[in-house]
Amino acid sequence: MDDRDLLRYSRHLLLDEIGIEGQEKLLAATALVIGCGGLGSAALPYLAAAGVGRLLIADHDTVSDTNLQRQVVFTEADLERPKADAAAERLRALNSRIEVQALNECLSENRLRELAAEADIVLDCSDNFATRQAVNKACVATATPLVSGAAVRFSGQLALFRPDLPDAPCYGCLFEGENADDGACALFGVFSPLVGVVGASQAVLALNTLMGIGNVSHRQLSVYDALDGSWQRFALAKNPACPVCGVRHSEEK
Template sequence: MEQLTPEQFKRYSRQIMLMEFGLDGQTRLHNAHAVIFGLGGLGSPVSVYLTAAGVGRLTLVDFDTVDESNLQRQIVHRESSVGQPKVESAKTTLQALNRWTRIDTFNGVPDEDTLDNLISGADVVLDCTDNFDARFAINAACARARVPLVSAAAIRWEGQLSVFDFTDPDCPCYQCLYKDASMEGMTCAHSGVMSPVVGMMGSMQALEAIKLLAGLPTLKGKLLLVDGLTMQFRTLTLPKDPACPVCHPD
């Protein structure tokens, strides 16, 4: 495991001084590889905070280009980025933030084999997409690779967050939560979203990934529900579905 340099130690000192995290946690981040699917409202704060916190390698995956309507909430992009691939726009911002984080990109919609290749060897995957087909596919790929998945969603004023840890055979998965794509039409483009809500959910998503990489307790087996309009937070226990075709294939 590669150790921190004195300059890096100084850079991340405010995290290292946390008793629960310490030098060991920071060293784990420095040697970790996180894959982020989606560089929109959720993926923006996720990518910024994981880069700033010192994750050693990020792989950014998105097929879209930056549109002016994205700038209301997708804080990793700039006005000068309009028309550029989101992965390239995000890479430019993140490289300017932390020279020690390696940034890889995939611009496109990955098929099953490509998903497996992107996730292979990763320490954590973050699902920041906005459609059920992608979420189901990413969940299944993480199950095949036994890579933990941190999944968040946001719409209108609400958000939700959970951790699906495929290294734990007793942990439920995304397919246990949603059996089908019955809410497929609920996207920000159709239903709207308040910009700080995706910022809240993406920040918490990054925090859960950092805790997971550092070996700290996470929302594994739980579902956090957030109402940004009333500022109410609820945490529910998420049971494993014994008939789930993904995490209970037998």
Template sequence: MSFCPSRSANIELDDDKLLRYSRHILLDELGVEGQEKICNAHVLIIGAGGLGSPLALYLASAGIGTLTIIDDDEVDLTNLQRQIVHTEASIGINKATSAKSTLNALNPHITINAIAERANDERLAQLISAADVVVDCCDNFDTRHAVNRACVQGKKPLVSGAAVRFDGQLTTFDTRQAHAPCYHCLFGEEGEASDSPCATFGVFAPLVGMIGTGQAAEVLKVISGCGEPLIGRLQLYDARSARWREMRYKKDPACPVCGNAHKV
């Protein structure tokens, strides 16, 4: 599949959009200007599963102008415990395609591109170059590192989330800022013994909703300039005790992806 989404045309808020997004516009930190930025943004979502479901629903409802969703997997019955963008009618359908159908019904005024494939490095670079923000909702380290490399190379902000069992994590990377770390600075490729798929370890259903909606909030903050994104801060959530912890981390000068050695 050679399709590559383009950026949306410049969108101005007409009366219908002013009413639809009025609760955002009433926020002094957003206002009309912030909502117009949201409506003119293009977000790439990697994965339409547990995290991608609430993320996509909130980004669509918030009016993101273009959502591109890539996922090569199909919906099955075990997904429905937590992947709320899909229904029983979606079983056997590609997840990106299923998500597009749900999101179109939620907000028919935005553009949604569904890509049913597993992207290689070249394809990732192509898709990321067309986006304003990238969101990592995948469930394996190889893809996470590939997405990170492409975002660093393309100078695109990356919002990252993960959830397994009762444990979730959330952070944002934006190497457009000189001192901002990348995913590899925080989670090096060396020493990662294995991934933690839900099929093996399970996942508490509301947890993916909490992390996925947190990712949506990070995306909207990055696009609109509202608030303080989680750059250099990793939030950790334990759903068993309902406790959040925050860990600060820094750019690694020796990082092979974004560090000084990489630039030589």
């Protein structure tokens, strides 16, 4: 870090848990963020502002009027623009000293695995179950920590998965089958600040994991209710029969 970095990140450096060592870990880290919608809009600015050195942001959608109710990384001037490009431009303006790469593409299974292997952590900010399954498989295959978030109606979900640690559950252990979707906000609606709470919480888990601070369990699911502002936490266990990370699958790889 140079003098400008020392000044920029001074409020981090004052924290005993972070200090220079923790900030240098962030500056050297790569985070892959899948989805620049509501969750991504909340998580990405904090990752950039905190100094994560390299951000890979993937989204093949374009900005529409319906997004502006909650996807605060965009403005009306971004309508019809690719989300990844518009978000990357905003993040570079926020922190020009980090690398931001926009991936305006629909990621194949092989491409997802390739990108996950490049990353120190992955944030799943997508809005559909099929993508969450695919991201989880890529993270298990590459042993990359995954922060998973979801939000619909007034309810949000948050979990940290650590396939890099022994006997850790994965997203597939929690949600089995092809029809475990929680529903799209386009059908059921979503409370605007809900995505901010969950997305910012994803950033917290990602930054803590990258720096190795805090004591967040990778064996729990946190559920947020925006109607009363409460969090509930449920214990997670590894499923030996999980089709993604179970014993049989691990032996076959």
